[in-house]
Amino acid sequence: MLFNSIQFAVFFPIVAATYFGLPYRCRVPFLVFASYVFYMAWVPSYVFLLLFSTFVSYAAARGIERSRSAGLRRALFITGLCVNLGILFLFKYFNFFNDSMQWLFDRFSLPYHTPDWRLLLPVGISFYTFQTVGYVVDVYRGQVPAERNPWVFALYVSFFPQLVAGPIERADRLIPQLHARHTLDYQQATDGLKLIAWGLFKKVVVADRLGSVVAVVFANPENHAGPAYAVATIMCAWQIYCDFSGYSDIAIGSAQVMGVRLMKNFERPFFARSLPELWRRWHISLTTWFRDYVFFPMGGSRGGPVRTMRNIIFVFALCGLWHGANWTFVIWGGLTGVVLCASMVTQPLRRAAAERIGLDRIPRIHAVFQTITTFCIFSFVGIFFRAHNVQDAFTIYRRFFTGWLDPFQGGRFRDFVYSLGLTKVETFWLCVGVLAILIGVEAVQQYGPIAPRIQRYPAWARWCMYYAFILAILYLGVFDESPFVYFQF
């Protein structure tokens, strides 16, 4: 059930109203039921996988907590990890691993026989698996107590707003909230609804509009030149951001209406002035997960610069693999790690260069320059993220630097727009317009949240704004129920 579907528009109000109408003791079981119904809207049989993962993590954590023997605790911990990661490997990475091995063996003309299981990727498996793995690790480390109530634990794993695409929540944040008795809080509920509306705007008005251009250009790597790739690469970065942060906003808003505060997943990352800062503001729940459960256990930045860089590159390559079972994602992750390391190494040089040319004396211009440069590097590396395969990515990189002297390839601007898959020049300007609105709003948000500012206006003005905003979504949005990009992960 997609957040931008009519089913969800019916499902959510019914669930929220029933939730507040039920006695407290029935609420958690009801939300578990609703979450499972939500999940079963895709492939119903995969609900058993969710149940299995829930059961194993619950039992492992309870066993770890109750056991007095260190060996048994360790065995239960490893079992919990292996089962959860095993499910992830089997359903998400087995075919990728198999295909890669097949390719390798073929290169050396060696026989390689493994059953070719073409399993359908269960929606959200990467998200709920990471959530359960994080929980088992936290219990093993003694950072959180094992949850005794199976309903609460089942809800922790399956809470529908964040089940299929995060944010990846931590047990110490979410479980206490699931135990709490929530009443309908007017301010919280209306703020949640506003966040849902803003998330919808990002998804259906910005992401899906830009997505059509991105899809056309990236589908034909051989047929475009640099200017088309530049436009598509910029749009691609914004599309992915708006798609995923839009989803996160709807998830956070939906949970907020029911009184549950989910963690923030994005913090206007494209306003970051350096790549490390951008990554601290991008998919926060995932980057902090990797930081706490992979980077720190590997030694983090404690073992000197070379070891730190090795850890960064490894963690980002792993992060890339998490995004998808494809070498494009692994390369994208590894490349991001390399670029981050380069950013750290060159920081003193860049600072010296800014001082030398006097850029540091005009901090605003300097900030804009840094922001644009950071965005361009992120988008350029992101070509690997969006390309269908490694060959396509290299083709795009090769062609990226062609055709700049004749940006419209001898044609008119209209032909250039057509080559982006758009039927009208106006549609191109509409894409630019909605993107400008988004950037404008985010620029204002840099100086503080917008909601309190709107609150200062008289009621009639506020409501005019609300109506205009909702009508703008309805009129400018793309309503073909495009799935969210991160669903495939």
Next chain:
Amino acid sequence: MTRRFLCKIALLAPVPICMVLANVLVDPAGVFAHREKREAARHMLQGYGVVAEGDMDSRQVLRYYVQELTEPMDALAFGSSRTMTVSSVSFPGQRFFNASVPAATLPDVLANYQLFHEKGLIPRKVIIGADPHFFNAHADNRLYLAREYRRALQRLELASFSLSDWFMDWLDPRYLQAISPAYFQVSVYALPVLLTRGRPRAVFIRDEETPHKMVRSDGSVRYELSRRMRDPDDVERRARRYVLQYPPELLHFDHIHGNMRRIFEAFVASLRNDGIEVILFLPPYHPYVYDALVNERSCVILPIVEQYLRDFAEASGISVYGSYDPTVCGLSAEDFYDAVHATPESIRALFPNASDAM
């Protein structure tokens, strides 16, 4: 607290109300104008052609047509607009109906055939206008006759249960259209026309000589005069633009999707089990379009799909008419109205033995 919240929610009510009113009252595709579509279906059965100024939901017209139909046809054609020009002229002496609908996908073909099947109106011959995008999993597969499609899949034992599908089956598609933001956008766009020129009405005529687009009584389409009289330069320009924009239905289409292929083969097998003769029709592309797509834009899937269909047809003993490649069927640029639609005369030439095959 709750009352205050509900009051605020109630203040939002004008938005969905406006949307529903616009969708129902403007109704640019005539989704709610059932009387008109029923009329159109009845007139078609009586031998009249339908000239509709605005868009007329041809899937709904087809539904009513089948409801009113009492005798099975000898031959039925299913496909997209590229097949809609196939007319009864190609099937002399036979009761022929073209059940193609614009922008059809494979699910549309199954759903449309299901209408006839459920009423027991089994034809003797079925012509499937197999567009390449039928096998593209990424093609827009939004369905208008979703219930019929689900029932078709159940009949072919290919249906899998999903709560979303169940929900959509249960809900009347008209209600969905009333609350559809996409339809709202079209309604807002059509509102000025409605206010200035009034609601376009369908006209039922027997005479073919009309400058407007007409759906004949056999379901085939006769395009408007402006399209029929297009000069070759205009057609060429449209063909170039089509290639430049890259057809969305061919996006991400690099292999024949296994599931679509399974559905297609099961559908054809079920037709043959019912004793129906199946003919595959491969609608040709404009020469420039085919050449540019295959040779310049690496759209090699077109010959791949054609080869698959030919191999499948040969293995199953099915006749194949036409080809995506216009040079194979001897067509030139003059035989096209635009990038993808061939003239009825050239289409007719692709069905030389249709009557003999009967």
